[in-house]
Amino acid sequence: MDDQTLHHFMEDLLPMVVLPVMIIAAAWIISLIIAAFRHRATLRAQAEFHNRMLEKFSSAAEFTEYLKSEAGRNFFENLGSEPATPLTRILSSVQRGIILTLLGLGFFLTRFVIGTMDSYSVMIIIATVLMLVGIGFLISSAISYWLAKSWGLIQADKKQNSV
Numbered sequence: 001m002d003d004q005t006l007h008h009f010m011e012d013l014l015p016m017v018v019l020p021v022m023i024i025a026a027a028w029i030i031s032l033i034i035a036a037f038r039h040r041a042t043l044r045a046q047a048e049f050h051n052r053m054l055e056k057f058s059s060a061a062e063f064t065e066y067l068k069s070e071a072g073r074n075f076f077e078n079l080g081s082e083p084a085t086p087l088t089r090i091l092s093s094v095q096r097g098i099i100l101t102l103l104g105l106g107f108f109l110t111r112f113v114i115g116t117m118d119s120y121s122v123m124i125i126i127a128t129v130l131m132l133v134g135i136g137f138l139i140s141s142a143i144s145y146w147l148a149k150s151w152g153l154i155q156a157d158k159k160q161n162s163v
Helices: 003-055 060-068 070-077 086-110 117-150
Strands: none
Touching: 003 117, 060 070, 086 117
16 A cells, blocks of 8 residues: 555545544433433432431331331332342443444445445445444353353343343
């Protein structure tokens, strides 16, 4: 590859990579902000509910009796933060892997539509990176599932409710 071809290649690569990366980064930041606001609202609602529940008891003996009941145990377990759900995190990783792999495949197939040889190279580079990252997420989620199952974090016999 001579200097002029490399220069044209970089000129083609820059807009095709920078713009999608900026859009993806902005969407990711916005989704993080929205998730943080949702989590904050959920925690506020839970705190308000727990405070109202605690105000209903007139003595410590009533509260102790309530905690001994099944409803009281459930109430006490829900006082903590959200329970760790390895299956939910694994499924999230699978989703990311599938999306990135298909996006890479889309870039790979798009290269057939593009007419110039330099664009072929750019599309193949982008497709390869996206597909490898997607496959990496899928492999990571498979290993995470295997580890979580072997450590007893996920029971294969029980049906788990995931959100």
